[in-house]
Amino acid sequence: MLKTTRFLGLDCVQLENATLSLLVTRSTGPRVLRLQIRGRESLFAEVPDFTLEHPGGGLFHVWGGHRLWHAPELARRTYLPDEAPSEIEEVEGGMVVTQPAEPATGLQKSMRITLPGDEAAVVVDHVLTNHGLWPVKTAPWAITQLKLGGVAILPQGGGPAGAGSLLPNRQLALWPYTDVRSPHLVWGNDHILVHATLRGGALKVGFPNPRGWLAYHLGESLYVKRARFEAGREYFDLGSSSECYCNDRFLELETLGPAGIVEPECSVCHREVWQVFDRVSFTAEERAVQALIEAYGLDEESPFL
Numbered sequence: 381m382l383k384t385t386r387f388l389g390l391d392c393v394q395l396e397n398a399t400l401s402l403l404v405t406r407s408t409g410p411r412v413l414r415l416q417i418r419g420r421e422s423l424f425a426e427v428p429d430f431t432l433e434h435p436g437g438g439l440f441h442v443w444g445g446h447r448l449w450h451a452p453e454l455a456r457r458t459y460l461p462d463e464a465p466s467e468i469e470e471v472e473g474g475m476v477v478t479q480p481a482e483p484a485t486g487l488q489k490s491m492r493i494t495l496p497g498d499e500a501a502v503v504v505d506h507v508l509t510n511h512g513l514w515p516v517k518t519a520p521w522a523i524t525q526l527k528l529g530g531v532a533i534l535p536q537g538g539g540p541a542g543a544g545s546l547l548p549n550r551q552l553a554l555w556p557y558t559d560v561r562s563p564h565l566v567w568g569n570d571h572i573l574v575h576a577t578l579r580g581g582a583l584k585v586g587f588p589n590p591r592g593w594l595a596y597h598l599g600e601s602l603y604v605k606r607a608r609f610e611a612g613r614e615y616f617d618l619g620s621s622s623e624c625y626c627n628d629r630f631l632e633l634e635t636l637g638p639a640g641i642v643e644p645e646c647s648v649c650h651r652e653v654w655q656v657f658d659r660v661s662f663t664a665e666e667r668a669v670q671a672l673i674e675a676y677g678l679d680e681e682s683p684f685l
Contacts, residue, residue, distance in 0.1 A: 421599075444630065451636055533571055
């Protein structure tokens with residue numbers, strides 16, 4: 381039986397095992413508002429006052445935590461208000477959270493959130509269903525907002541340069557407001573570090589991510605999110621399957637599924653696996669990242685993907 385509670389003025393349902401605790405709201409579109417190791421603080425940002433203006437009127441309330449959008453980002457479709465309550469269905473090991481279909485797009489968002497046993501892991505299946513009359517080109521876009529003060533670790537693909545290294549082996553997407561000279565960005569050969577200590581402005585970086593993980597170190601906690609990269613498929617945002625956005629309120633780790641056509645009454649699913657590690661020591665420099673990778677198996681494939 382799922383427990384109910386109130387948080388940020390919203391009706392919420394608690395999901396927990398021996399290690400982790402999550403809060404999922406039913407008052408709005410699908411959101412995971414809190415994620416924490418039991419007895420510790422939540423890692424997720426809480427921004428109930430943060431809104432995005434829809435050009436047709438109304439506001440999209442971000443709230444914080446984890447949400448599902450559909451790519452690409454266009455204000456008239458992405459910022460549609462989602463204040464209608466979601467339905468929550470209890471399933472084995474977790475729940476399914478489903479919002480009503482958006483009248484303007486015909487798209488319905490749903491998240492299946494499960495805890496595999498008592499591990500410090502969460503499996504989140506992000507589902508978009510097209511209830512409209514026409515096919516829609518889109519992709520599931522899974523966005524996690526994290527508290528400021530930590531360091532994001534963005535793994536880069538490629539490999540060592542050799543005698544035959546005549547072609548490029550990596551690419552980056554940079555948003556127009558991103559200052560590449562920002563001291564909050566540390567450009568390493570194998571990893572990019574993002575220091576979430578901005579006091580103004582914003583930055584965003586995207587990239588294809590065949591290594592399939594992103595990480596955020598905050599205090600003594602390490603949050604890792606994983607998603608499959610499908611080589612040869614089209615991705616929005618200049619081929620980005622992973623993205624990181626940061627401003628002076630939160631840092632976002634984002635993954636996207638491949639772009640594709642969703643026919644009427646068909647669905648597309650994008651899975652993420654989250655892990656949370658406690659008592660993690662990390663010095664924010666690229667050479668220390670390899671120690672994290674080896675200690676926590678970041679480059680190893682998750683059995684839950």
